[in-house]
Amino acid sequence: MKNALLFFVFIILTSCSSKNSSVSKNKSLDGKWNWVQSTGGFAGTTSTPESSNQVVYIEFSGNSFKKYSNGTLSADLTFIIKTQKSIFGGEKPMLVSDNPIKDFGAISFEIIGDKLHLNEECNDCFGSVYVRAK
Template identity: 45%
Template sequence: MKKTALLFSLFLLLSSCSTTNKIGSAENALNGKWNWVSSSGGFIGKTITPASENKKTILEISNSTIKKYENGNLIFESKYAIKEEPSIYGNERKMILFENDMPKQSFEVKDNKLYLSEECNDCYQSEYVRLK
């Protein structure tokens, strides 16, 4: 009887894991403020940084909105959703889909770093570090 109860509990636990939970956890991982470190790409594979561009860029991400600040000024704000879709970089990836006409971006959060990849040819991949 104990084995049956344990197996049933394990089944319930495993069946509660789904794509929706993965998407929800991806949204939670994005939440917070992110400081721009660098971007590279474009036609010539150029790398740009806050020093080379003479600007400080911060992303502020909540469960439904992304705000972008440059040198303390709000320059972009959009509602967004996260969805897994085929990527131009291969396989399915979690994507940030903006409500306006911005290109979608695949993303990955590792430790305290956020990597954003614009899903278009000759576009940029950017690295951010989480602000505490």
Template identity: 45%
Template sequence: MKKYLLLLVLIAFSSCNDNDDNHSDENRLEGKWSWIRTSGGFGGPTSSETSDQKVVIEISNSTIKTYINGNLSQQQKFFIITKKSVFGGDRKMIVIDKGDFITQEYYFDRSFEFHGNKLYLIQECIDCSTSEYERVK
């Protein structure tokens, strides 16, 4: 009987899953990110940090603030969901919370990837842009 109880306990512990992995990417998003370049989109233009504007985004658990040359330009509420990507498979995406209010601005959901200390925000549409950011230390 003790063998079966031990086996049952081992099975129970091995099937437990803490949700830290589910939130690790969201936790990595938090902080300040300095814009390096945006490329792609219709016509394939590339713009980079050598332009006149220094862009920094600050991401908290539910807000993205965009600063241009040190001045707050935009503040947006967001949430993260996993859904089908236009590029295939399921991806975690940043979805802007527009609330009950309609604006003329249209936002594509953005999937995100990390490579070292860089963040890539990828607009979820065919022939849209990808923005590259570097973590501010």
């Protein structure tokens, strides 16, 4: 009986692993993300690739962030991820520049499905949506 109980506990503990490679890959920032839209500012405007005549994508690799606008590298930064209090409420994971000279402030992020939501942590700032490149 004791062996059956230990076996049952072992099965439960090993089946509760969160190391699902497809889930962790989908929740990872690493890779290329294509810009869909940005909304915000004092006027609450919305920009898209069509309305701005720009093709924008970003790439994450480890702690490296690169942004390309119409094929030209426009930002090349390093960052760290910290969980901090958000102006939108609660604690959120944030991209924080680890280079004070090129500081871009804190940007909260959330990955929902194949979409990355980036929100600048300031009043009247912009939120942007990107879709994972296939």
